[in-house]
Amino acid sequence: MISTKNIAFSYGKGTSFNFPDIVAQKGSTLLITGGSGKGKTTLLHLLGGLLKPQSGEINIDNTNIAAMPDGRLDNFRGKNIGFVLQQAYFVESLTVLENVVLASWLGTGRQATEKAKALLVQLGLQDQLNKLPSRLSIGQQQRVSIARALINDPKLLLADEPTSSLDDENALTVADMLDRLARQFGTALVIVTHDQRLKDRFLNQINLS
């Protein structure tokens, strides 16, 4: 589970944010909405340890990542936090399977090849395992990045506009998939979005204003 307390962040002159406290339990989904410029992505990066808050606490399973030194934070992130980004990025020279295995190695130091295969098969990518990511459709790429985010059984799954580049049908499929997987893996899911389709789908919401 994840909980925050009084986090504040500033990009320097002018732009500073004070975020409301959020809580997301194991297996549950929290939607963070708000117009552009309200700090949605900033909050997500704070939750994922890509940025550090000026003040406040971010507790992931009782570990305050705001107080963690950089090196250990990289480690913690790899092991405990999964990211699904707006655009799916890959190591272009590695195959789909290798990309997922790479994430397991970076997070845990072990190459979980069998687990990666199983996960990709579950997401309907059994025919794409040995292709280069650039050969896949956008929807397929998004599913690969979901598999990659889940490979280390993260405590927290963060999704940044995961449906913005998808059509209605795919958007709902991905939303259902994320919800189901969060339950299956017992992970807290936090989605940042301004997508109306998701706002209708998930009830637990916080609006940044």
Next chain:
Amino acid sequence: MITKIAWKNIWFKPLNTLLSIILLTASVAIITLLILLQEQFEKKFNSNVEGIDLVMGAQGSPLQLILSAVYQVDAPTGNISYTEAKTWMDNPFVETAIPLAFGDNYNGFKIVGTTPAYLEHYGAKMAQGKIFRENFEVVVGSAVAEKMQLKIGDEFFGSHGDSAEGEVHDTHAYTVTGIAAKTGKVVDNLILCTIPSVWAIHDHGHDHEGENAHNHEHAEGEAHDHNHEAHAHEGSDAHDDHHNHAEAHTHDREHDHDHDHDHEAEISEAGKEITAVLLKMKNKPALLSWQYMIPMNTKMQAASPGKEINRLFSLFGIGLQALQYLAYGIMLISGISIFIALFNTLKERKYEFALLRVNGASRTELLSLVLIESLILCVTGFVFGTIVGRIGLVLISGSSEEEFKMSFNPFTFVWDKEGYLFLLTIAVGIIAALIPAIKAYSLNISKTLANA
């Protein structure tokens, strides 16, 4: 795993990679080739010149004299009178004096008349058989024996001059009595016999040859004897006017064949000519003074091999240096090419780097990823370069073997110099990757992902 990603990344952009590797290979190959050539060339030249303080021969270019008498690669400067040479050879300042008389060749391998001291000088032990003693007995060098498939007891005829196409002297056959062990020096490519053998062959040669052949020989500077028995007793005087006599007598003696007895006949030394004398001096000051005294008092010169070889090295040292600069230039370009390749892809790869960080990679892991990519290129280039350089050496060795009987061994390693070259290559790789690697190290992930 980082190395695996680096490896896959390199081959994801094969053209960039190929360019960098080709450039590196070219520069390393040229430098390796130069290192090996210089090393082996100098070693060969120096080992052959060891223990020879002066070379006495006909006047002309001292370098030519050294090249012909010591290295057997150039035409001789001419002939000298044996009796005149003898007075210097017997001088108490001289420790050893080895006379050389060039005459014929057998399939391009020179037949040189000399004394057993020549074999001793080059440390050539007999692998089989014994040293030549009688006329027309020969000892063949190890390379000659191998290439010509010669065995003890084999007989062959020499051809005149130093090219295999020369006129065959079929009046006397040489008999192989010994095969010398391999020395790695000039003697491996020579056929050695007594000096009187050379005289005897040419005595007969001239009896049957016309005027043209006669002059031709002078031009070639062969050791030969123009005197007929009738003049032999005239001693060195005959030397001066032997042209006229030789021509006058050629026809008179046309039918006077007497081969069978000539073998045994003791050949008089008087008026005979040789090509050069290798001298080792007891008295080192004489080494200098003889270089002035001999040309002043005689028709001969005395050249110092060390001096001439240094002159030769400094001459083509300039060429080698130019090549070396060229190779370093190519290496610089290959470094720049690696830098540009890494730097150019940095823009597209920053998302890849951000992603790796998101997945738990540390800053240092990104730094090492970029460095490893560059180092893989450099090590590959170095390995290929080392191989290509040696292939080049084999090719050069092939042609130099044919032309100069000088071969190079591609399987030797000049550890220190090639080690430096390796370190240099690695340094180029690290320097080229430094800026891209630091950029990867200091990448702001949040900013990169937010601006996507």
